[in-house]
Amino acid sequence: MILVTGGAGFIGANFVLDWIAQVGEPVVNLDKLTYAGNLETLRSLSHDGRHVFVQGDICDRGLVDALLAEHRPRAIVHFAAESHVDRSILGPAEFVRTNVEGTFTLLEAARAYWGALEGAGKADFRFLHVSTDEVYGSLAADAPAFTETHPYEPNSPYSASKAASDHLVRAWYHTYGLPVLTTNCSNNYGPYQFPEKLIPLMIVNALAGKALPIYGDGMNVRDWLYVKDHCSAIRTVLARGRLGETYNVGGWNEMANVDIVNTLCAILDELRPGTGSYADQITYVKDRPGHDRRYAIDARKIERELGWRPAETFETGIRKTVQWYLDNETWIANVQSGAYRDWVAANYADR
Known part of the structure; x- marks a missing residue:
């Protein structure tokens, strides 16, 4: 048994689905079900005894202690x-409450x-913390990619x-x-x-005939990782x-x-053609404060030490992603609550 926090969110839910499919070990899934948590993603596990869902807050020490005592997990992800x-x-x-106080609460509960x-149970226990490359700050266009020893230079509250x-x-x-x-x-x-x-927003807006808003000049660079590759990497790190x-x-x-965005438009032009190109809907909006210019990950350590490399190229992964959104419009409609629409309106109103 493992305990997964945030297992109804995007990456967490993909991890839970893959874990059950690939490993088959039971999962206790603790998620607060905020706007981004969606049990519909886990519908296929609704009658699977290997998945135990608990709605709750990672800042609730009593709840975390109770789950650990009851289920005796060998790992927390x-x-x-x-x-x-x-x-x-x-x-x-x-963000401070959940990301800082919540992690502190989990660490203290895990420590206790x-x-x-005792014995093998203590020796084998693991606490795997999933974080982001954004902690490293921003890179110049010609700077080497982030390694694990790069200094921390965060530029946003997140x-x-x-x-x-x-x-x-x-x-x-x-x-x-x-x-x-x-x-x-x-x-x-x-x-x-x-x-x-970015990616699902552009797909959803394109299909709805809405503007495709791009911050600033659109030249902010990111390294893109297909979520199922990320899940396999986490399983690898947890194991070895x-x-x-x-x-x-x-x-x-x-x-x-x-x-x-242009790649997404080209794929949509092919798979769901309209009267013109979806690229005609692209619009440039005021940049957000503190927008990091470039992120790039040097993933050689995990390959060298643990033998992991992503299975998908961007070309294969992005096509699979667009096709999934085209095939699951009901899922999209169900997650677009009034609260989500209010946030979009607030975020882009002055841009």
């Missing part, structure tokens, strides 16, 4: 986080639980809160000996992503990663935002 930069700019307090274990959580995890290893592992991933994309992030180590997980796919 910690996804739960507020993760959208734009939302962190509009409301940073919740692990400390009471990345600062994740940097803080990374530091807590490191400290709990060095101070208390808690057997931790950390992964810092690049931008994920794929099925079940909430349509506020060295205690206390950090592993960068990337897709070896650096692309500018405007190129991403």
Whole structure:
């Protein structure tokens, strides 16, 4: 049994689905079900006894303690986080609460639980913390990619809160000996992503005949990682990663935002042709504050030490992603609640 936090969100839910399919080991899934948590993603597991869902807050120490005592997990895989930069700019307090206080609560609960274990149970226990490349800050166009030893230089409330959580995890290893592992991933994309992030937002807006808003000049560069590749990397690190180590997980796919959007438009022109090109809907909007210019992940360490490489290229992964959204319009409609529409209106009203 493993405990997964945030397992109804985009990456967490994909991980739970893949874990049950690939490993078959039972999962206790703790998720608060905020706007981005969606049990419909996990509908296929609704009658599967290997998936135990618990709605709750990672800041609730009593609940976390009770789950650990009842289910006796051999590992905690910690996804739960507020993760959208734009939302962190509009409301940073919740990011500090969830990402910093929540991680602290989990670490303390895990420390107490692990400390009471004995023998192989104690030796084999792991706490895997899932983080982001945004903690490293921004790269110049010709700068080398982020390695695991790159200094932390977060530039948004979101990345600062994740940097803080990374530091807590490191400290709990060095101070208390808690057997931790950390992964810092690049931008994920794929099925079940909430349509506020770039790729699903562009797909949904294109199909609805709406503007495709691109920040600034569109030349902000990200490394793109297919979510199922990310899930396989986490399974690999959990199984074979060295205690206390950090592993960068990337897709070896650096692309500018405007190129991403043009690629999506070209695929949609092919798969769901309209009267003109979807690229005609592209519009440039005022850049967001503190918008990092470039991220790039050097993922050689995880390949060298653990033998992991992404299975998907960007070309194969993005086509699978567009096709999934075309095939699952009901899922999209169901997640687009009034709260989501209100956020979109607030975020883009003055841009």
